[in-house]
Amino acid sequence: MSGGSDGSDRRPALTPEEFAARLEECTPVLWAVAAGILGDRTTAEDIVQEAALIGLGKLDAFDRSTNFVAWMSRIVRYVSLNHLRMRSRRQTRPTEHELLDLNAAPETPRDPHGARRMEQAADDPLRLVADDDLFEGDLKQALAQLKPMARACLLLKTVLELEYHEIAVILDVPEGTAMSHVHRARRRLRDHLEARDVVSTPVEPRS
Amino acid sequence: MTHPHDEDPLQGRIDAELRRGFAVPAGAGQRVAASVLREARRAPAPEPRRLSWPSLAAAALIGAVGTWLAMMATTDVTQEGLPPRAPLPAGSVYAQLVGSSEGGGTCASETMLGDVCGERFGERLVLDPCVPVVGPLACERWPSALAVAVQNGPTPVMLLVDQLDRDPGIQADPANGLWVERYELGELVLYQISEHGSGAACLPLLDVRLEE
Numbered sequence: 185m186s187g188g189s190d191g192s193d194r195r196p197a198l199t200p201e202e203f204a205a206r207l208e209e210c211t212p213v214l215w216a217v218a219a220g221i222l223g224d225r226t227t228a229e230d231i232v233q234e235a236a237l238i239g240l241g242k243l244d245a246f247d248r249s250t251n252f253v254a255w256m257s258r259i260v261r262y263v264s265l266n267h268l269r270m271r272s273r274r275q276t277r278p279t280e281h282e283l284l285d286l287n288a289a290p291e292t293p294r295d296p297h298g299a300r301r302m303e304q305a306a307d308d309p310l311r312l313v314a315d316d317d318l319f320e321g322d323l324k325q326a327l328a329q330l331k332p333m334a335r336a337c338l339l340l341k342t343v344l345e346l347e348y349h350e351i352a353v354i355l356d357v358p359e360g361t362a363m364s365h366v367h368r369a370r371r372r373l374r375d376h377l378e379a380r381d382v383v384s385t386p387v388e389p390r391s
Numbered sequence: 392m393t394h395p396h397d398e399d400p401l402q403g404r405i406d407a408e409l410r411r412g413f414a415v416p417a418g419a420g421q422r423v424a425a426s427v428l429r430e431a432r433r434a435p436a437p438e439p440r441r442l443s444w445p446s447l448a449a450a451a452l453i454g455a456v457g458t459w460l461a462m463m464a465t466t467d468v469t470q471e472g473l474p475p476r477a478p479l480p481a482g483s484v485y486a487q488l489v490g491s492s493e494g495g496g497t498c499a500s501e502t503m504l505g506d507v508c509g510e511r512f513g514e515r516l517v518l519d520p521c522v523p524v525v526g527p528l529a530c531e532r533w534p535s536a537l538a539v540a541v542q543n544g545p546t547p548v549m550l551l552v553d554q555l556d557r558d559p560g561i562q563a564d565p566a567n568g569l570w571v572e573r574y575e576l577g578e579l580v581l582y583q584i585s586e587h588g589s590g591a592a593c594l595p596l597l598d599v600r601l602e603e
Binding site: 205 | 405414507
């Protein structure tokens with residue numbers, strides 16, 4: 185065992201200033217991890233903030249000889265997963281608003297990126313269904329079907345252009361697993377979008 | 392470097408949309424760092440952790456047991472030259488895990504072990520939430536395994552989890568005073584290793600199961 189009983193030979197814990205400086209440097213990675221686990225960007229920064237405060241409270245548990253990003257990423261993942269769990273619990277029952285919506289206007293398309301946009305597009309024969317918004321909506325749907333770790337791997341690879349060995353360290357998975365997550369995620373996104381045929385389907389003018 | 396997907400219009404469009412939709416907001420790092428510094432100024436600086444006499448005694452005991460077990464393990468088995476799939480001697484695994492327990496960190500929530508397991512193996516484990524978990528640890532003899540230390544009352548118990556098809560087997564040796572329990576949970580294999588006397592009195596050591 186290393187270290188005396190008073191831990192005197194262990195290097196001192198990070199100071200809050202050092203912690204903040206390191207955190208600032210690696211926030212893009214942590215943000216991408218949070219956004220990947222959650223599948224959306226809206227709460228990613230809040231998650232990183234929450235994880236940062238947890239990290240701040242556990243500075244004496246961080247060993248300087250270990251990888252700071254990996255340590256913080258672990259906390260970000262747990263906070264994100266907890267958030268995801270709470271969110272899915274809240275979504276198990278439709279809200280009053282949703283119930284009202286369903287009862288009041290059953291003919292109204294519920295998918296904001298779907299039928300309504302198709303109708304709008306149909307008014308303009310020159311406009312393609314596969315406009316940017318529709319593509320974005322379908323991509324979001326496809327992303328939502330991926331597992332959180334696969335999404336995180338995909339974003340770290342695609343958005344931050346990290347190497348697989350870096351992703352492996354950050355997400356605490358073997359390098360081969362990171363690689364297969366990215367490969368399969370890309371495949372699934374492509375399959376989903378091709379199945380929805382949103383890439384090049386022109387809208388037929390109304391007769 | 393040109394990515395093979397760059398030549399594929401659909402893949403190129405997906406990647407571009409991901410980069411656009413998930414661009415890290417400008418200034419996020421500064422905002423996070425600033426909030427940390429604000430919090431640090433607001434809250435008093437954390438006192439260095441003071442160890443109580445009982446915890447010092449426990450640490451010394453674990454150290455002594457670890458050293459003793461390591462010595463036992465090296466006298467029992469020549470570690471080098473083992474065939475890759477030879478069963479691992481419980482003594483050396485236990486000693487090595489005890490030795491790596493420093494800096495492992497403590498699970499921040501009762502579901503953390505399950506989460507990590509779910510991420511790594513696709514199966515979530517459920518452990519009694521009252522059991523404090525320290526981990527993850529690094530098991531050099533079995534690197535693909537998820538290894539954690541848990542405290543079962545006064546008894547430290549080492550848990551090792553891996554896919555069933557990667558199970559090298561852990562061989563108990565009555566001479567080294569360790570109790571080894573092996574469980575198969577779905578596609579996973581789980582070992583619990585603990586010191587013999589106290590563990591044997593309360594078998595099964597810990598109730599670990601797969602989340603339904």
